[in-house]
Amino acid sequence: MLARRKRILVTGGAGFLGSHLCERLVSAGNEVLCVDNFYTGARDNLAGLLSNQQFEVIRHDITFPLYVEVDEIFNLACPASPIHYQYDPVQTTKTSVHGSINMLGLAKRIRAKILQASTSEVYGDPEIHPQDETYWGRVNPIGPRSCYDEGKRCAETLFFDYRRQHNLSIKVARIFNTYGPRMRPYDGRVISNFIVQALTNQPITIYGDGQQTRSFCYVDDLIDGLVRLMNTRDDVVGPMNLGNPAEITMLELAEMVVDLTGSRSAIEFKPLPIDDPKQRQPNIKLAKDSLGWLPSLSLRDGLDKTIAYFESLMIAQRVEATK
Ligand SMILES: NC(=O)c1ccc[n+]([C@@H]2O[C@H](COP(=O)([O-])OP(=O)(O)OC[C@H]3O[C@@H](n4cnc5c(N)ncnc54)[C@H](O)[C@@H]3O)[C@@H](O)[C@H]2O)c1
Numbered sequence: 001m002l003a004r005r006k007r008i009l010v011t012g013g014a015g016f017l018g019s020h021l022c023e024r025l026v027s028a029g030n031e032v033l034c035v036d037n038f039y040t041g042a043r044d045n046l047a048g049l050l051s052n053q054q055f056e057v058i059r060h061d062i063t064f065p066l067y068v069e070v071d072e073i074f075n076l077a078c079p080a081s082p083i084h085y086q087y088d089p090v091q092t093t094k095t096s097v098h099g100s101i102n103m104l105g106l107a108k109r110i111r112a113k114i115l116q117a118s119t120s121e122v123y124g125d126p127e128i129h130p131q132d133e134t135y136w137g138r139v140n141p142i143g144p145r146s147c148y149d150e151g152k153r154c155a156e157t158l159f160f161d162y163r164r165q166h167n168l169s170i171k172v173a174r175i176f177n178t179y180g181p182r183m184r185p186y187d188g189r190v191i192s193n194f195i196v197q198a199l200t201n202q203p204i205t206i207y208g209d210g211q212q213t214r215s216f217c218y219v220d221d222l223i224d225g226l227v228r229l230m231n232t233r234d235d236v237v238g239p240m241n242l243g244n245p246a247e248i249t250m251l252e253l254a255e256m257v258v259d260l261t262g263s264r265s266a267i268e269f270k271p272l273p274i275d276d277p278k279q280r281q282p283n284i285k286l287a288k289d290s291l292g293w294l295p296s297l298s299l300r301d302g303l304d305k306t307i308a309y310f311e312s313l314m315i316a317q318r319v320e321a322t323k
Contacts, residue, residue, distance in 0.1 A: 026054050120176040163237065
């Protein structure tokens with residue numbers, strides 16, 4: 001029997017992850033409604049979808065109510081890079097808190113299943129390593145990152161209260177650092193920073209001594225995890241870590257990017273910003289057991305694809321500048 005075509009709302013659908021998710025859902029035969037206020041997202045990210053009959057975009061800020069009819073909601077709207085979420089911290093908290101209340105209210109009215117894009121930032125600067133979902137985190141409630149971290153924590157609370165109070169079908173994914181084509185070149189995230197610096201032969205800036213570690217998941221793997229989580233039975237709710245446990249120091253990452261780009265960049269060390277976590281690595285046993293999910297692309301291969309994307313962006317910008 002053919003699966004019924006679903007109507008799916010993706011908030012933040014014009015962003016980095018959202019645009020890949022919209023593509024994946026449309027190519028699986030669904031009707032997708034993308035809602036975005038274009039704060040960090042861009043129409044260009046949706047270029048391959050705009051003429052598709054199964055795809056629609058609405059410019060809308062989710063801190064205001066929305067009335068649409070859908071079967072599922074992926075709630076991704078929220079700026080994800082520190083530069084962007086710290087630019088207007090009150091709006092960042094509103095997007096996570098008021099935005100979640102609006103999307104949960106919508107899901108309740110139309111009895112839709114709803115998934116929240118939460119984050120590893122709910123663990124803050126963790127005392128345990130790697131982090132599993134039972135860890136409650138160590139988050140500064142009043143620092144410059146708190147608008148994002150605490151906003152996302154409150155969103156998780158709201159999701160679980162809507163489930164307890166209104167029996168809503170919810171899923172909460174805790175996403176760890178993800179990278180790939182359509183990241184913004186100047187968003188201050190480490191992978192985009194290093195690639196842009198390497199491609200322009202600028203010094204590669206490492207904050208601290210470069211021994212702090214991160215783990216990076218390629219975007220296609222992450223999207224696969226989100227879709228699998230949405231398609232689980234009602235009793236699988238999370239929170240569920242989604243990320244790649246392969247850990248790398250910032251110094252090793254810088255050296256890998258220099259190697260892959262053939263750059264002449266030198267490495268430069270700068271002071272560590274406030275509240276920067278020293279280590280971040282997901283324990284993904286829960287996702288492995290309940291979704292049969294594991295990230296498959298190696299960091300080298302993923303970086304190759306990302307570097308190719310940034311190179312094409314820079315060529316397009318140079319062509320534009322000569323017009
Ligand atoms: N990329 C990662 O590594 C990562 C890690 C953890 C969690 N996440 C979460 O995944 C989601 C997507 O992240 P991303 O990397 O694609 O970021 P992004 O900034 O590229 O995308 C966010 C999108 O949300 C839109 N948006 C922001 N505020 C909005 C509002 N009030 N109303 C409507 N649209 C709004 C932006 O315009 C943008 O298109 C975010 O919720 C983020 O917190 C991402």
